[in-house]
Structure formats: structure tokens, C-alpha cells
Amino acid sequence: METILIVDDDDFVVEYHTHMLSSHYHTEVAKDGETALKQVDSCPPDLILMDIQMPRMNGYEAAYKIRLAGHTMPILFFSNLSSLEERLKAYDAGGNDFIAKPVDEQELLMKVSVLLKAHKARPGNAEEVAVNALSDLSSLGYVMGFYRDSFQCGDLSHLARAVFKLTQGFGLKCSLIIRDQKTNPCFFDDGITKNIDAALLESLQGAGRIMAFGKHRAAFNWRHASLLVKNMPVHADKVGTMRDYLAYVMDGVEQCVNKVLLEQQLRQTIVQFKAQNTDIKAGIVTLIDDLEMQLDSLFSSMSMDNELSEEAEQQLITLIQAARASADTKLESGKEIEQQLASLIDILNEQPPSANSNDIELF
Structure with a gap:
């Protein structure tokens, strides 16, 4: 026991x-x-x-x-x-x-x-650290592989798996948080939820861009994501190189999160547009049907051998104006959705930030 x-x-x-x-x-x-x-x-x-x-x-x-x-x-x-x-x-x-x-x-x-x-x-020593003898060529291959994989990411879970594929190639043990402005999910490279990792990652928003703490531990904080590395290389000459690689990776993560969130928002907007467009059409049909029923009721209550009284005429005009106002409201709702969709399409057509963006730091 x-x-x-x-x-x-x-x-x-x-x-x-x-x-x-x-x-x-x-x-x-x-x-x-x-x-x-x-x-x-x-x-x-x-x-x-x-x-x-x-x-x-x-x-x-x-x-x-x-x-x-x-x-x-x-x-x-x-x-x-x-x-x-x-x-x-x-x-x-x-x-x-x-x-x-x-x-x-x-x-x-x-x-x-x-x-x-x-x-x-866990094999070996609990303080086992990242691979120390990675060549520049193999390291570049890991980073390029990540960028290739990240282009195919359609959701945040897929992106997290791409990040961990790279970090595990470096021999790193990591946890990741992605901030999607709603749930801010945490991901763990071994699939085991760790409250201490999650709590630390959640508190890192707004902290320094790169923080070193503890024994061979570091955090990389970008706007939409933070990466916690629990076993940075032992040798000092490898630490700077690994920081560079992970900074490049976090730049890629940032762009990929933006893409995924935008695509999710676009899909949601399209779904909402379709649903509201259907509702608009059904609503207008209902308005017309209701107007016809109210007109039938109005005419059936009037004597057909007499002209419309001023009061009846005003009531008829009021019914028509109310139906028109309701129809205009429905159509205006559809225009708002169309404008949102047009704005998202404009954003999608914008060029991504250049490599000289001030958001990228060199080490």
C-alpha cells in the first residue's frame, strides 16, 4: 500500500x-x-x-x-x-x-x-530537462513543422496539439492557456489537468513578456496565449536559443489564435444571419397575413353600402402604418447582420502584420 x-x-x-x-x-x-x-x-x-x-x-x-x-x-x-x-x-x-x-x-x-x-x-530523474544538443537545422525543422501544422488548425484544441508536438520534440514539458475572451481553456501536454499550472497561467495575463522563475522554469506571455515551460535547458548557452525558438513559436500561436477566433466568429455570424434571415422572411409573411385578417375583420364590420367613415379610414391607415413599421424593423435587423458579416470579410481580407511588427521581440 x-x-x-x-x-x-x-x-x-x-x-x-x-x-x-x-x-x-x-x-x-x-x-x-x-x-x-x-x-x-x-x-x-x-x-x-x-x-x-x-x-x-x-x-x-x-x-x-x-x-x-x-x-x-x-x-x-x-x-x-x-x-x-x-x-x-x-x-x-x-x-x-x-x-x-x-x-x-x-x-x-x-x-x-x-x-x-x-x-x-515518468522515466528518469524528475528534474530531467530539455534536450541540450539540438542542432540549428533540426531545431529549425521543428519550428517550421509547427508553422506548417498551425496553418491547418481549425480550433484551439488542434492548435494546442501542434504546440505540444513541437515542445515535446524539444524535450520540454509544458502547459498552455489560450485566451478566447470566453472560456480561456488550459491545455496540458500529457493530458492530465494540473490546477497549479492552470492557476499560474490564468494569473499571467498582463505579466512580463518572458518570465524566468524557479528552477529551469519560464513563462512566455503573448496577448492571446501563455506557455508555461517546466524544464528549460540546463546549460546557459542553450537557454537563450530556446527562448528565441519559443518566442517565434508564440508569434505563430498568436497569429493562429487570431485566425481561429475570427473564423469561429465568422461562422457564428453566418449561422445567426441565416437564422435571422429566415425569421425575417417568416415575420414579414406573418405581418401580411395578420394585416389581411385585420382588414377582413374591419371590412366585415362595416356596411358595404356606405362610404368609409373618417374613423374607419383612420383605423385602416393606422393598421397599414403599424404593419409597415414592423416590416421595416425586421428588415433593419437583417441589414445589421449583413453589416457585421461585411466587416468580418473586410478583416479577413486585411494583410497580416509584417515581420517587422513592434509586437515581435528579438533576444
Whole structure:
């Protein structure tokens, strides 16, 4: 049975988490970070469930020292981690994921299971980093392959797969967020959702263009996307080159996201236009039918051997004017959709930004 080390100074929280985990795993307890270090060194657990706020040594410091000692087991922080600074601390300390307080039992069991399976499946050292001996030609081939694949992307999931195909070719471990102004989906190269990655990526909007933090970690922030790289190259002379390649890739991602979002908006507008055009036609037909029925009703109530009274004549004019106003409203709605469609077509016909755009940075 796999062992989970629960590190927390609160007896109630320890008992609560032990109750959740004990039917599935063997549990051990450490009351603070220093005690946790000793227990990990003497008998390494399979996973550590780590509180952050503790006396003597907080969870971040304990996790950092555990990693410094060479231990690679997953560390699951439990905290709200609401600020960018706290999320960066979690990464810098070597955390694998976090779970928000108060902890939900089903979520905790799921996260523990996923982290344990992922850890068992990882070959080699947990700090294994990107390929260091890529030639310029092979690296250029990866980038050109990405641009070729990205041209065929019809949705954001397809684009994310193209990005990960390239980053995995470089030996990089990455997560990606794409901002489509609605859902802002996150994607993970191994297909396993990681809250700590997602929370960090969501908080990076508006941050620096390229940020280096933690041990061999970096984030690349463009307007519509942010890429989190968790194992930048070890050798300093390779880091700059990799930054350049990934910056070029993010330029391509930016253009592709613009294209995909525009195509989605265009398709949606066309669908709306068709639906509203059908509604307009049906509405006008209904107006005419209603007018005919009201006119029939009006004439049947009048004596046919008399001329129209002034009151009846005014009522008839009012009916006709109201029908005309309703028809004009329907037609105006159709014109608005046509204008939106024309605007989208104009945007599609515009030339893409040149290679000298100020939005592209060289390193």
C-alpha cells in the first residue's frame, strides 16, 4: 500500500485528511516542516500532502529542502494560493499541484491518484530537462513543422496539439492557456489537468513578456496565449536559443489564435444571419397575413353600402402604418447582420502584420 505523508500542525486537519485517505493509502504524519524532512530522509513516502502555514518551517521551505535533498515524490500543497506570488512560490519550491481549502474528499482522492500514476510513469530523474544538443537545422525543422501544422488548425484544441508536438520534440514539458475572451481553456501536454499550472497561467495575463522563475522554469506571455515551460535547458548557452525558438513559436500561436477566433466568429455570424434571415422572411409573411385578417375583420364590420367613415379610414391607415413599421424593423435587423458579416470579410481580407511588427521581440 502506498504511503502518504500528511504535514500539518493542526490536529483536526490531520485527523480529517487521515480519515479521507486511510481506506486507500497508508498515512503518516509530521507536525512541521523540519519533522517532515527527517521522515522523508529516513523513510521516503510515495506522496506528500503539505500545508503551507506552519511554525518553525513553512511548507514552501520544507518542499524546497526536500527537492534539494534529491527526493522526487509528488508534493501536493493544500491552500487557496490566490495570488501570483504564492503560485510562483509553489513552483519555486517544487510543488506538483495544490488543492483548495476546505478539501473535498473526492477531489483529494482523485488528485492523489493522478499524481501517483504520473510519477510512476515518468522515466528518469524528475528534474530531467530539455534536450541540450539540438542542432540549428533540426531545431529549425521543428519550428517550421509547427508553422506548417498551425496553418491547418481549425480550433484551439488542434492548435494546442501542434504546440505540444513541437515542445515535446524539444524535450520540454509544458502547459498552455489560450485566451478566447470566453472560456480561456488550459491545455496540458500529457493530458492530465494540473490546477497549479492552470492557476499560474490564468494569473499571467498582463505579466512580463518572458518570465524566468524557479528552477529551469519560464513563462512566455503573448496577448492571446501563455506557455508555461517546466524544464528549460540546463546549460546557459542553450537557454537563450530556446527562448528565441519559443518566442517565434508564440508569434505563430498568436497569429493562429487570431485566425481561429475570427473564423469561429465568422461562422457564428453566418449561422445567426441565416437564422435571422429566415425569421425575417417568416415575420414579414406573418405581418401580411395578420394585416389581411385585420382588414377582413374591419371590412366585415362595416356596411358595404356606405362610404368609409373618417374613423374607419383612420383605423385602416393606422393598421397599414403599424404593419409597415414592423416590416421595416425586421428588415433593419437583417441589414445589421449583413453589416457585421461585411466587416468580418473586410478583416479577413486585411494583410497580416509584417515581420517587422513592434509586437515581435528579438533576444
